[in-house]
Amino acid sequence: MSEATFRGGVHPYEGKELSKDLPIKTVMPKGELVFSMAQHIGAPAKPIVQKGDKVLVGQKIGEAGGFISANICSSVSGTVKAVEPRMMLNGSNVMCVVIENDGKYTGIEGLGKDRDYTKLSNDEIREIVKEAGIVGMGGAGFPTNVKLTPKDPDKIDYILVNGAECEPYLTSDYRQMLECPEEIVGGLKVILKLFDKAKGYICIEDNKPDAIAKMKEVVRGESRIEVKALKTKYPQGGERTLISAATGRKIYSAKLPADAGCIVDNIATVIAIYRAVCKSTPLITRVMTLTGDAFKTPVNVNVRLGASHAELVEEGGGFSREPAKIISGGPMMGFAMFDLNVPITKTSSSLLALTKDEVAENEPSPCIRCGRCVNACPGNLVPQKMAQAAMNNDYDAFVKLNGMECYECGSCTFVCPAKRPLTQTFKQARQYVMAQRRKK
Amino acid sequence: MSNLLNISSSPHVRDNSSTKSIMWCVIIALVPASAFGIVNFGFKALILIAACVATCMLTEFVWQKAMKLPITVNDGSAALTGLLLALNLSSTFPVWMAVLGSVFAIIVVKQLFGGLGQNFMNPALGARCFLMVSFAGKMTSFTYDGVTGATPLAIIKNGDKAASIADILAAGDGQTQVSTNVINMFIGNIGGTIGETSVIAILIGAAYLLVKKIIDWKIPVCYICTFAIFVLLFGGRGFDITYLVAELCGGGLMLGAFFMATDYVTSPITPNGQIIFGVALGVLTGIFRIFGASAEGVSYAIIICNLFVPLIEKITIPVPFGKEGIKDGK
Numbered sequence: 001m002s003e004a005t006f007r008g009g010v011h012p013y014e015g016k017e018l019s020k021d022l023p024i025k026t027v028m029p030k031g032e033l034v035f036s037m038a039q040h041i042g043a044p045a046k047p048i049v050q051k052g053d054k055v056l057v058g059q060k061i062g063e064a065g066g067f068i069s070a071n072i073c074s075s076v077s078g079t080v081k082a083v084e085p086r087m088m089l090n091g092s093n094v095m096c097v098v099i100e101n102d103g104k105y106t107g108i109e110g111l112g113k114d115r116d117y118t119k120l121s122n123d124e125i126r127e128i129v130k131e132a133g134i135v136g137m138g139g140a141g142f143p144t145n146v147k148l149t150p151k152d153p154d155k156i157d158y159i160l161v162n163g164a165e166c167e168p169y170l171t172s173d174y175r176q177m178l179e180c181p182e183e184i185v186g187g188l189k190v191i192l193k194l195f196d197k198a199k200g201y202i203c204i205e206d207n208k209p210d211a212i213a214k215m216k217e218v219v220r221g222e223s224r225i226e227v228k229a230l231k232t233k234y235p236q237g238g239e240r241t242l243i244s245a246a247t248g249r250k251i252y253s254a255k256l257p258a259d260a261g262c263i264v265d266n267i268a269t270v271i272a273i274y275r276a277v278c279k280s281t282p283l284i285t286r287v288m289t290l291t292g293d294a295f296k297t298p299v300n301v302n303v304r305l306g307a308s309h310a311e312l313v314e315e316g317g318g319f320s321r322e323p324a325k326i327i328s329g330g331p332m333m334g335f336a337m338f339d340l341n342v343p344i345t346k347t348s349s350s351l352l353a354l355t356k357d358e359v360a361e362n363e364p365s366p367c368i369r370c371g372r373c374v375n376a377c378p379g380n381l382v383p384q385k386m387a388q389a390a391m392n393n394d395y396d397a398f399v400k401l402n403g404m405e406c407y408e409c410g411s412c413t414f415v416c417p418a419k420r421p422l423t424q425t426f427k428q429a430r431q432y433v434m435a436q437r438r439k440k
Numbered sequence: 441m442s443n444l445l446n447i448s449s450s451p452h453v454r455d456n457s458s459t460k461s462i463m464w465c466v467i468i469a470l471v472p473a474s475a476f477g478i479v480n481f482g483f484k485a486l487i488l489i490a491a492c493v494a495t496c497m498l499t500e501f502v503w504q505k506a507m508k509l510p511i512t513v514n515d516g517s518a519a520l521t522g523l524l525l526a527l528n529l530s531s532t533f534p535v536w537m538a539v540l541g542s543v544f545a546i547i548v549v550k551q552l553f554g555g556l557g558q559n560f561m562n563p564a565l566g567a568r569c570f571l572m573v574s575f576a577g578k579m580t581s582f583t584y585d586g587v588t589g590a591t592p593l594a595i596i597k598n599g600d601k602a603a604s605i606a607d608i609l610a611a612g613d614g615q616t617q618v619s620t621n622v623i624n625m626f627i628g629n630i631g632g633t634i635g636e637t638s639v640i641a642i643l644i645g646a647a648y649l650l651v652k653k654i655i656d657w658k659i660p661v662c663y664i665c666t667f668a669i670f671v672l673l674f675g676g677r678g679f680d681i682t683y684l685v686a687e688l689c690g691g692g693l694m695l696g697a698f699f700m701a702t703d704y705v706t707s708p709i710t711p712n713g714q715i716i717f718g719v720a721l722g723v724l725t726g727i728f729r730i731f732g733a734s735a736e737g738v739s740y741a742i743i744i745c746n747l748f749v750p751l752i753e754k755i756t757i758p759v760p761f762g763k764e765g766i767k768d769g770k
Binding site for chain 1: 462515705710758760762764766
């Protein structure tokens with residue numbers, strides 16, 4: 001089988017060897033937990049508990065605030081200490097439910113009970129996924145029940161489980177493929193039940209041969225599920241590049257995966273679906289990678305949502321060297337943190353501590369029009385010209401140059417020999433254009 | 441943690457390559473051609489190369505100092521301009537004229553338009569054309585083995601259309617009896633500018649650039665193929681392979697196709713634009729060489745096509761991913 005891939009892309013230093021062989025360690029939070037009501041794309045959830053209320057593990061504390069929104073469930077038992085705005089990763093203040101952990105982890109009734117998904121109706125399954133507060137855990141945080149409810153379910157041909165994990169350093173999906181492959185297949189089977197015409201593809205980059213082998217072993221005998229090896233190249237795990245590599249179909253910004261007959265869910269999301277449907281457990285934990293050359297002992301951890309990032313540092317053995325930069329997520333699309341005292345959310349995939357800040361070390365110089373950005377762009381765009389337009393505040397030209405097709409993967413900025421801040425420019429321009437469009 | 445952490449927008453990692461590393465790669469790729477030129481034409485060639493490189497670097501330094509700009513001489517781009525200019529000069533060219541050309545390249549063609557990345561014309565070729573119109577005699581006087589004579593291309597151009605190319609080349613230009621053949625043209629044992637004569641040395645450097653992915657195949661391949669087809673169609677000699685090889689190996693075609701036409705700043709950035717650019721170069725070079733007054737045409741073809749780059753790019757913006765076959769983007 002020739003390996004599926006896409007045009008463009010880059011090969012950053014992978015850094016996965018730091019944490020890839022370390023089994024997932026479960027860590028328990030200390031002290032208070034902070035549950036943001038906006039851990040997903042869409043309307044924030046509405047808090048449904050008050051100060052002083054007793055809550056249990058798995059109890060809903062935030063109710064979805066609209067169609068595109070998600071419930072929030074408590075990951076610990078204890079007392080609601082406050083319902084107030086708290087600071088998030090990006091510096092914004094968001095309404096949060098703060099819970100003082102009693103350390104008992106008393107669950108709600110029926111938590112963890114086995115459930116046979118084949119006896120559930122499709123609507124019941126979607127309702128369970130919705131109640132469990134499951135969102136895309138690969139980073140975007142799109143509510144999963146909405147994804148699983150396309151206009152025309154019969155037109156869905158492929159369920160793609162995204163195990164590409166193309167971001168450097170991250171190994172949480174990889175570890176989960178090795179440690180709980182049955183849950184991934186179980187979750188995929190639940191989704192396949194919703195779409196009886198669809199085939200399931202588990203898509204994995206070929207830098208994880210043991211994960212590919214493991215998943216192949218587990219899906220043996222499953223007629224509707226296949227494991228697809230993809231060429232290792234960033235951003236293979238992007239929705240558009242993944243769909244194109246796995247199925248040959250293509251979508252652009254105005255299209256949803258469902259328009260191409262696809263539903264894409266990340267490994268962690270599929271596991272969350274399995275646990276919600278088959279184990280009666282809402283989304284209250286996630287696996288994160290604590291890695292980077294500043295950590296003394298990088299590690300993969302299973303954490304309770306709502307715990308503070310600051311608590312994680314000691315799980316990685318503390319810092320052996322002074323970190324210059326700490327990133328939530330991967331180095332290509334992750335978010336640089338200015339403070340570790342922010343809570344872990346459903347989309348926190350990693351805590352990456354680097355001793356070198358390559359951005360600060362590289363002064364931008366004039367563009368020499370080498371065209372590397374054009375070759376690297378998976379969207380077939382011309383970043384060099386887009387940047388020129390955006391820098392001149394010529395947003396019409398930016399849109400004409402298909403600037404709105406950019407999904408900010410960072411490949412152009414990574415390869416730029418002049419170290420120009422291309423992606424940053426595009427983010428600003430895109431935000432501006434989107435704001436203008438909303439005004440109309 | 442006591443200190444505030446650095447924050448910046450993603451991505452947070454960068455590739456190792458830099459403007460400087462790219463420029464030095466191109467300079468390394470020109471080493472075979474330069475070395476051959478020095479061996480072929482002697483110490484004078486070395487002096488010219490040194491003079492052009494030093495002048496370009498010094499001019500850039502002085503200009504940036506005077507204009508209170510960041511000093512970027514060590515990025516190698518000025519040195520590269522100087523080297524390319526020298527390789528485009530005859531070994532007998534007076535040093536002071538070469539120095540003048542170097543100053544022109546850096547100040548007029550490059551810095552006046554905004555410096556690195558902003559010039560619309562290849563600085564080395566701009567300077568070569570400036571020298572060509574200013575000192576035509578010196579620019580077209582070529583010496584090989586101590587004998588001044590016409591280059592093989594000029595000999596062919598003036599040769600009898602009925603005679604075979606091998607005979608024409610063997611006869612030389614009739615006055616100084618510089619006899620040669622296409623093998624010598626490939627190796628470089630002929631008269632010409634310092635860096636253009638040895639096709640093999642240029643191809644070694646070009647292969648290095650292609651392998652290191654500094655340049656892309658599109659421009660040189662489209663250029664050379666188009667030119668070859670043009671020569672066969674309009675050369676007036678029918679399907680004469682010896683003639684074709686002589687035209688390909690003679691003059692500045694190879695140096696131009698691999699090292700000048702591929703100049704990042706002055707060639708299209710879009711993949712389809714690069715193909716159009718290469719084809720246009722091939723056609724223009726063919727017209728200049730076959731129908732023009734001079735046997736050469738590469739420099740003029742390249743600088744004229746440089747001027748069309750913005751237009752070419754405008755019409756060759758690629759279709760974004762997933763929008764193939766969709767009109768209007770709706």
